[in-house]
Amino acid sequence: MWKNRNVWILLLGELIAGLGLWMGIIGNLEFMQAKIPSDFMKSIILAIGIVIGVALGPLAGKLTDQLHKKKVMLAAGLLRTISVLFMLLALATDSIGWMIVFLILIQISAAFYFPALQATLPLVVDEKELLQLNGVYMNVSTLSRILGTALGGALLMIMPLHTLYLFSFAAYLALFLLTMLLKVDDDSVSKVGEHVKEKRDFSTLFPMIKQEPIVSITLIMLLIPLLFIGGFNLIVINISELQDSAAIKGWIYTAEGIAFMLGAFTVKQLTKYISQVQILFVFSLFVGVSQLMLYMATNSLITIIAFTIFGFAIGCFFPVAATIFQTTVPKDFHGRFFSFRNMLERIVFQVVLLTTGFLLDSIGFQLMTVAFGMVSVGLTTLFYIWYRQTRQRVTLNKKKALS
Structure with a gap:
């Protein structure tokens, strides 16, 4: 894998x-803090782009399956x-309107880019390396988040705000140029006529999902970590207030980020001892346990643990x-599926x-963390029972078919 350009x-x-x-996110928050006093209006502005991105999801999926990734x-x-040019225009004119244009364009870009990226990963390595x-890709993403927020905060102290967006522009341009260097054989794109492509609409995705129980179960299981991730920043703020410590926020983000990278590095070794599906259930249970532990969030050590x-x-x-999705979902459905x-994740995140x-x-x-923890543990247990019953039913059907 490491020899693969x-x-x-x-x-x-x-x-x-x-x-x-x-x-750019650090810059967005700084600009809104200076120009928009209402927190509710800030959330409305941020939500506009997300809503448009979600609305374009079906089209993005269809085009990703029809065109080369x-x-x-x-x-x-x-x-x-x-899109960054519109944010620079917003800074030059002190215009919230141009910032909204920037946020809409960046979310439209994300709606198309990330499904295509997820569909590309299985095309560049063998299935056994996925x-x-x-894991490595998510670690790089986590590292960029840590470095990007730290660098953004540091630059704001010594440079004007527009400098952050100039760096963002340079970074996005570099990514565009790097993408041009990719050499990917995309056999999932149909070459037999437009009438075949027209059938690749979003509605054909759901029968496929129903036929693959592990895909359905994994999709639903994603809800459990999202129960924590969706309100992560609010939880961190409340812990900081509970402990009357600004420093605990930094310790929390550092501990979570390092632990995430360790998990992503070691998960391949764990698959030697337990199956991928078992890993989902075990660590889903751990998410619930970590939420329950936050009932004692007045203790700094327990919070970090x-x-x-x-x-x-x-x-x-x-x-x-991600690996289950990439290997179980047929490649010609990858764009629509991702x-x-x-x-789904964007909608759940907002809710x-x-x-x-x-x-x-x-x-x-404290009562909220207990409620979330009990929901996570309860859902994990129910999903596990459902998975066992589904697997037994599929096995029985196969035996009947063979006999």
Whole structure:
């Protein structure tokens, strides 16, 4: 895998683009903090782009399956690069309107780019290397998040705001140029006529998902870590207030990030001892345990341990989930499937964020973490029973068919 030039191009591209993305996010927050006093209006503005990105999900999935993945990534990368110019225009004119244009374009780009990227990974390595590649890719993404936020914060202290967006522009341009160097054989694109391509609409995806129980179960299992991730920043803020410590925020992000990378590095070794599906259930249970531990979040040590467990759990969970999708879903469905997954995660993320805020106001932090923990443990148990019953039913049907 490490001798594969495509792998290095994708990993280097993710690192560079991630730095640009997170520096841009730091810049967005700084601009809104200066121009928009209402937190509710900030959330509305941020949600506009996300809603449009979700609405374009079916089209993005369909086009990703009809066209070569590299072409989709290049078009999305070019749009993302151009979008930064509108943010520079917003800074020059102090215009919230131009910022909204920037946010819409960046979300449209993401709606097309990430499904195409996920569909490209199985095309550049053998199936046996996919789990390792997914783990390494997510580690690079996590590293770019840590470095990007740190670098963005440092640059704001010594340089004007527009400098962050110039760095973002350079990063996105570099990613576009790197993507041009990819050499990918995309056999999933039909070459037998437009009438075949027309059948590749979003509605054909759901019968396929129903035929693959492990895909359905894994999709639903994604809800459990999202219960934590959706309100992650609100949870960290509340812990900081609970402990009356600003420093604990840094320790939490550091512990979670390092543990995530350790999990993504070690998950391939774990598959030697337990199956990929068992890994999903075990570490889904660990997510619930980490949430329950936060009932004692007044204790700094227990808090750090809880986030370390959580980080390691999702570091194992997400690469396995991605590998199951990439190897079980037929390649000619990859664009639509990963677009659907992207839409699902965005919608769930927003619902969880709103629910977390409501519960924090109504029942308080500690009771909320217990509620989320019990839901996570309960859902993991129910999904495991469902999986066992489904597997037994499939086995019986196969035996009947053979007899």
